[in-house]
Amino acid sequence: MSVIAVFNQKGGVGKTTTTLNVSTSVAQRGLATVAIDLDPQAHLTLAFGQRAFAKGDSCYSFFAENKPLAGMLRETAQGVRLLPGAPDLSKVDALHASDAGISGKLRQGIAAMVEEAQHRGPVFIDCCPMLGVLTLNALIAADSVLIPVSADYLSLQGVHRLDAALNVLEQRLNRKFLRRVVITRYDARRKLAAGVQEELARRYGASLCNTRIAENVALAESPMHGKDVFSHSPASPGARDYRALTEELFAAGFFG
Numbered sequence: 578m579s580v581i582a583v584f585n586q587k588g589g590v591g592k593t594t595t596t597l598n599v600s601t602s603v604a605q606r607g608l609a610t611v612a613i614d615l616d617p618q619a620h621l622t623l624a625f626g627q628r629a630f631a632k633g634d635s636c637y638s639f640f641a642e643n644k645p646l647a648g649m650l651r652e653t654a655q656g657v658r659l660l661p662g663a664p665d666l667s668k669v670d671a672l673h674a675s676d677a678g679i680s681g682k683l684r685q686g687i688a689a690m691v692e693e694a695q696h697r698g699p700v701f702i703d704c705c706p707m708l709g710v711l712t713l714n715a716l717i718a719a720d721s722v723l724i725p726v727s728a729d730y731l732s733l734q735g736v737h738r739l740d741a742a743l744n745v746l747e748q749r750l751n752r753k754f755l756r757r758v759v760i761t762r763y764d765a766r767r768k769l770a771a772g773v774q775e776e777l778a779r780r781y782g783a784s785l786c787n788t789r790i791a792e793n794v795a796l797a798e799s800p801m802h803g804k805d806v807f808s809h810s811p812a813s814p815g816a817r818d819y820r821a822l823t824e825e826l827f828a829a830g831f832f833g
């Protein structure tokens with residue numbers, strides 16, 4: 578069992594798109610797969626074709642009421658079991674930041690879920706675009722961190738700060754994450770995109786995935802239909818790229 582946090586504090590870089598399609602692709606290979614929507618926007622929940630409720634079973638019930646995760650998993654058409662997000666998750670920082678042991682809560686919750694649900698496959702966590710209590714919980718629970726970076730200048734600046742923050746956390750936890758940076762929204766017609774790739778390759782070497790995710794309309798459209806890209810548009814460049822990324826991450830031992 579491996580826990581993978583999909584994180585970048587920059588918004589709109591493709592965290593949710595990556596979580597949706599990589600977790601689906603992993604499930605399609607026959608691995609029992611869980612995805613946790615740890616974002617008050619609950620975009621992953623919607624993209625999986627599920628409704629996000631203000632009240633009811635969600636990650637918020639876990640943080641606020643200690644509800645066990647295993648009983649709240651929902652089956653999805655993608656074959657991934659989903660722990661839904663909820664708008665109330667935005668209160669966790671304000672209400673629970675001072676609770677004792679709050680940042681290790683998700684790690685404990687996942688360990689209990691694995692035991693109770695006899696879960697053996699990977700657990701993906703779609704993080705929100707902020708390094709607060711929720712994301713700290715995701716990182717402390719994680720074995721691996723997948724960092725989507727969109728191919729633009731500001732995104733490049735943000736990833737260097739994120740890398741430094743992960744280094745500090747690794748020192749505190751006294752363990753290393755398996756890390757991969759993946760370039761998203763790549764448009765080969767833009768000179769800037771190639772420049773961003775060069776800079777990332779120079780700084781992150783083998784931690785930069787060979788697979789790039791191209792800017793592709795099928796990836797933007799599929800969540801509107803509550804679908805992953807493979808069922809929405811199986812022959813699209815987006816489906817091809819996310820299949821290749823999943824292969825590459827498998828080979829890197831990302832899924833345990």
Ligand SMILES: Nc1ncnc2c1ncn2[C@@H]1O[C@H](COP(=O)(O)OP(=O)(O)OP(=O)(O)O)[C@@H](O)[C@H]1O
Pocket residue numbers: 587588589590591592593594595616618620704705706761762763790791792793794796797798800
């Ligand atoms: N490769 C791509 N090609 C085209 N559109 C994309 C691609 N990746 C993501 N998008 C679109 O860009 C927007 C942002 O993507 P996404 O929601 O995955 O980013 P995010 O990092 O999860 O955002 P947030 O920080 O708000 O959680 C969405 O509308 C999504 O459909």
Ligand SMILES: [Mg+2]
Pocket residue numbers: 592593594616620621703704705
């Ligand atoms: Mg998102």
